[in-house]
Structure formats: C-alpha cells, structure tokens
Amino acid sequence: MHQNNQNIQDEYQKAADWLLAHTKHRPSMNTFGLRWKTPARLRADTFVLSPVQGHAGRLVFGELRGKTCVCMQGRFHMYEGHSLCKTTFPVRVFKLLGVDTLIVTNAAGSLDDSLRPGDIMILKDHINFPGLCGLNPLCGPNLDRFGPRFPAMSGCYDAGLRRIAMEIGKQLGVAEVMTEGVYAMVGGPNFESIAEARLLHRLGVDAVGMSTAPEVVVATHCGLRVFGLSLITNKVVKSYDDPEAVDHEAVLAVGRRRAQTLQSLVMELVSRLDINNNTESAVGEKCPSVILNLIVKSRTFM
Numbered sequence: 001m002h003q004n005n006q007n008i009q010d011e012y013q014k015a016a017d018w019l020l021a022h023t024k025h026r027p028s029m030n031t032f033g034l035r036w037k038t039p040a041r042l043r044a045d046t047f048v049l050s051p052v053q054g055h056a057g058r059l060v061f062g063e064l065r066g067k068t069c070v071c072m073q074g075r076f077h078m079y080e081g082h083s084l085c086k087t088t089f090p091v092r093v094f095k096l097l098g099v100d101t102l103i104v105t106n107a108a109g110s111l112d113d114s115l116r117p118g119d120i121m122i123l124k125d126h127i128n129f130p131g132l133c134g135l136n137p138l139c140g141p142n143l144d145r146f147g148p149r150f151p152a153m154s155g156c157y158d159a160g161l162r163r164i165a166m167e168i169g170k171q172l173g174v175a176e177v178m179t180e181g182v183y184a185m186v187g188g189p190n191f192e193s194i195a196e197a198r199l200l201h202r203l204g205v206d207a208v209g210m211s212t213a214p215e216v217v218v219a220t221h222c223g224l225r226v227f228g229l230s231l232i233t234n235k236v237v238k239s240y241d242d243p244e245a246v247d248h249e250a251v252l253a254v255g256r257r258r259a260q261t262l263q264s265l266v267m268e269l270v271s272r273l274d275i276n277n278n279t280e281s282a283v284g285e286k287c288p289s290v291i292l293n294l295i296v297k298s299r300t301f302m
C-alpha cells in the first residue's frame, strides 16, 4: 500500500481506538439522550467540532432499548471551510468502531409544494451537487480497506428501512406528514436564489440542504446500511412575488417543534433494527450496531 494511504488509514484507526479506550460502550444503538442506561458523554470537540449555531457538537455513546449506539450531535459542514475528508471523517471511524447502520438526519427546505414545514421526508435518493462537480470525499487515492474505487450509489438508502419507517409513521399517527423524496445537497452557506430554487425544482429535487450526501457516499462506500430523513424546516422561495425569506432561526424553531416526533420515530426504528431480516442491502453479518447521526438541532433532545 502507498505510504500516504497507510497514514490516512492510521488516522481513522487512531480515532476509533481513542474512542474505544474512553467508553465502555460498543456501538449498537441509541439516540437523543433518552433512556440512557449508563451514559458516557464525550465532548465532541475532542473528536468533532461543529460550531454551527444550534448544533450541539457532541458525540454520545449509550444504549437504547438494549442496543448500543453512538450518536453524533452536530456535524462538520463543507461551508464551514472543512475539507470533505474532515466532514466525513467520523463515518469511517464509526465503521471501525463496529457500527453497521447509519441513521442520518438533516434540516432541509422544500421545493415540492406538497411538503410543508414540519413534514418529514424519508430520503429515497440524493443529488450530490458538489460531488457531481468533483467535490467528492472519495476523490484521491482509494482506501481499499474501506471499499472499492468505483462504488455504486443506486440503492444507497436502504429500502427495507424506508418501508419500516413509513410503517412506524402510521403507528405514531404521523403518516400524513411523512413522505419519500429526493434530497439535494448544495454547498451553501447562503440559501437559494429564486432562479436556483426553480432550477432545483425542475431537476426533480424535493428538498434541499447543505449536508448529508458526503456522509452517505462515504458510508455506502464502506458498506454501511443507511437510513436518512429530512425535517422540512421551510419552503424554498420560488416566486419573485413571494415576500418570504428563509432564515436559520426559523429552521431551528421547526426543529424544536418536531423534536418529539423525530425522537419517537428514530427510537422505534432503532428498536426494530434487525440486520438479518429487514435489510435489502448487504451488511455486516454479526454486530447489529448502529450509529445515529442526529443533527436535527439536537440540542433540543438533550
């Protein structure tokens, strides 16, 4: 192996080893700081630093309904000036921790008029705009330890988990605010101009945000099963006659309003995870471990 590749791989391994040395938890499930049996909180800034307002910036290990998980509250964004390698660094570390499923959440603006603030969109697919232009975390020498040079992205959002989530939505009585759709990642940090919004809409984008796609690309590359959801926090203005303008505070407010629903949905999904019979993708055989990457303004959950 090329020496540089070895060095990069060593960095992931060092981070994973450090985390394992600082918690007795071995990831398998939990989130939102609820029902922690033996909480072991690690300040994420020892590992992750995400100074975006409303993002807690913590990494939490614990148990939910008997499953250990690691929950990342906050994330790195490309618009903060981080490289995509850094943005996605935690995903590979989680893989090395033994995690096999990534649950990723985000806040997003809707382009589809039927999606309203407070609605939940299960990600069926994404358009990785930075990735299409070459800003892809997999660029550079391939790390064979994690996955192939040319990984497929069709089916990157597990169909089995999507189906279960919709069932849970019915059970929780929130099916009417849940739907499946296509998420697009743009670079940000500005929200869309009207012309950009119209372009995205024409391209078949249902909701747009500034995150998620790089993490999902890296997770899929290394064989993690992925479930994603967007909390629709605002509509994206598409008309020159519309006086409304989105702001980050409004995004945070919708996150707080929907916190309980998202919490119930993800907890129930976690409790139903069974790698042997509810996945449609190839995943690791043994450990039913899951990482929750809860970024929907997770400060409200703790």
Ligand SMILES: O=P(O)(O)O[C@H]1O[C@H](CO)[C@@H](O)[C@H]1O
Binding pocket: 052, 075, 077, 105, 106, 107, 108, 188, 209, 210, 211, 212, 247, 248, 251, 295, 296, 297
């Ligand atoms: O995608 P997450 O991190 O949930 O946050 C979304 O909300 C922020 C804008 O309000 C942006 O960071 C956008 O990507």
Ligand SMILES: Nc1nc2[nH]cnc2c(=O)[nH]1
Binding pocket: 107, 108, 109, 110, 186, 188, 190, 191, 192, 208, 209, 210, 233, 234, 235, 236, 246, 251
């Ligand atoms: N790009 C983008 N990101 C968001 N995150 C939350 N809302 C939005 C939005 O309208 N556009």
